[in-house]
Amino acid sequence: MRKTAALATALLLSACATAGPDYRPPQQSAANRPSAEGAFLSAKGDAFSPAPLPDRWWRLYDDPRLDALVEEALGANADLRVADANLQRAEAVVREAAAARTLSTGISGGLDLSRQSQTGGALPGVVTDNLGLALSYPLDLRGKLRRAIEASEADREAVEAARDAVRVSVAAASTRAYASVCAANYQLAVSQRVVELQRQTLDATRRLQRGGRGTAFDVSRAAAAVEASSAALPAFTAARQNALYLLATLLGRAPADYPREAAACTSLPRLAGGLPVEDGAALIRRRADIRQAERAIAADTARVGVATADLYPQVSIGGSLGLSGPLEDFGSGDSFGFSLGPLLSWSFPNRPAVRARIRQADAQVRADVANFDGAVLEALRQAETAMETYARDRERAAALRRASDAAALSAAQAGKLFRFGRSDFLDLLSAQASLASAEVNRAAAEASLVDDQIAVFLALGGGWQRDATAPQANP
Template sequence: MRKSLWTPLLALALAACATAGPDYRPPEKSAATTPGARGAFFSAQGTALSDAELPDHWWRLYDDPKLDALVEQALAANTDLRVAEAHLTAAQAVLREVEAGRIVGTAVGGGAALARPSGTGESLPGVVGYDLGLSASYPLDLNGRIKRAIEAGAADVETVAAARDHVRVGVAAATAGAYAQVCAANYSLGVNRRVVAVQRETLAATRRLFKGGRGTAFDVSRAQAAVDASEASLPAFDAQRRSALYLLATLSGRAPADYPRDVEGCAVLPALRAPLPVGDGAALIRRRPDIRQAERSIAADTARVGVATADLYPQISIGGSLGLSGPLKGFGSGTGFGMSLGPLLSWSFPNRPVVKARIAQADARVQADLASFDGAVLEALRQTETALETYRRHAEQTAALDRARDSAGLSAGQAGKLFRFGRGDFLSLLDAQRSLASAEASAAAARVQLVQDQIAIFLALGGGWSAP
């Protein structure tokens, strides 16, 4: 009878010796494998861009030690990064817990009891007995349930690590953007102050002409209005600078009042020393942490299909125990010693419909992960193409605005000469200076936007983290 009981169980266990569930393979037919996704970017045109590989520390391309220091400080102390690091530590601890399922498990137990047979008619206290035992078990994992759980845990760790790297990308870009905003505010402030200085010279000349009888009070009031209007725009630049300084402090894990004083006076826009390296679609897919995060989610959930499938088969481990039991007065005698050694079997039968339902749920999660992976790839490509196209068009716009500013400056200079020599009217002079002020402001804003466009490209390319 004993042989007939164990034979089918052992046969079933041996049938499950192959690791349950599918082995993970990267998606072969996905958005990431199409030629259009892996080739050169459609919008990467012009001499300002190159197909070179983007370096991990892309902010160093600006060759600005202050920017380098700010980014390094943010990457070391940013609160969002600290949260991401804590999540990674937790995931690694979960993996260690799962890996511990492969080691020998032990248990120690013991107890004492007072027993007196009923019906003796005596009032004696009875007999004090004891029971001490040590048991150990080792899971054989014939169906690979533990192995698949470890695979899932390892992929989860890599998923969380990718999420941490994605935060690093955002922190680096936000820090560089805030630094550029500080410099841009001071740069724009300087441009507009120069415009105000020219208008003040015109105002002074108008007053002299009025005193000499060659002008009118109306001319003076219009010149004063032009100065006042231009000066009204100056405080906004100081507010922009303060806002960016406070953001820099927060990104570096400091209070806003503790903003970096050494960059407060920066008035030169960050400039690249070489064409901006963008690589191609294949490099983007390899680099973007959110794409890696989506791919690792597929691996984790594929392993969980195996975990669910393993429940269709019995779980077998080797167990043994040692024990002493008997009356306390005979403690330690050989007659109270016992031991056992043999296989331990557990199985969820007859709840197979429940197990199959869990397998179906795990399969559905994998399909959802595949769709999310394709979505992450397509979104990364869209963001990059959009950033490149925006940068290219803004570069064309900046060149046109520079030409318009130069023309407006020439026109304003000519109008000033004509007015001083009495060959031009004051209204023409004010109109020329108003056009110059507008052209100067527009050209400056365009140059500021170009720097922000560059940082947007670096963000879309997923730079800012280093592979271990």
């Protein structure tokens, strides 16, 4: 009795020692540096705000049509459906790993017809039955199964983070496609106004020619200016249609079923204030790819424990019940048997191989930590780059607006001077050409600003959060 109690105590004590290291977030990582957690260097001026980034940042544009399109994309996008399926698979792997710690059963049975060759007896011989029930419960004294469950749970969380990263990309791509439609229509309208101004000049030139004040050369030069500006119009139409086709694909539709209501957008999406960017610490917490990299460290740390547990015996409690014997004795006491006791397995002869697997797992964790640092640094670089680009493009757009205003004034003055005979027609055409170029460049710069804003939001990692009332994927 004392020996049995001592053995039970030893088993309980050993059960408290789980093989391998417990996971702790890397303390010396790039994510914990003050320079990584502080304010962004590029987020200066009234273009930015330290306010928290909203979960659904596209609503900052206050465009119900855009809101509806993004929500539709988040519910129907093909890439997101793949990501949801991958998450469901990872959840099933967790359940499979957890099931390894439960009682396992096995049932066997059969009938056997045999006749010993030396008896010379007539067929059919002797019919015997064999029916058994086996039970096994793992004690998991060194925590191999617990570590395997930890690894699968961390893997599931990494897959969930990957799914969230897809949501971020889909939200940004849908917003960008819609903005591209609006930008193409906006640039088309600006170019059409330029063409209309040049047509008016062409008509006036023809009237002057008929009145004897102009020449055929003046008319041909004015017509050439109209045709040169008109040549740019089809490209804007194509850009709008291609953006609509892309938007349809993001919404899970065929290109022919593109959203007709989006084609009517003629003004660029506008923000009421500066871009809310918070700081580096908020970015690190929010970015789904950083979370995915951190969860990979946790999963592979648990796998170190799985490999380490192979240095120790694996013990389970097993039992079996069975009936075996001639068929005519089925159910009798002589045919009944049972067994009960611990089952031991141990790869003791292969300890060098186990040590090698432990070193492999350790090396993988170190690689994961380096990958995590790389993900943090790359996320910070992307955010700084996107903000710097946006800030400088705002300055460029402001300069082009001033240039456009100056070109409009110059063209108006040239028109008056020409009508009063104080300048020649070439000066007028030159001024209108400068206006056309300035207007087109200004429109392109303003359209580019919207794309820059979306790039900032994408770099900040917003858009993966789900509403509490949103339908969840079925497990």
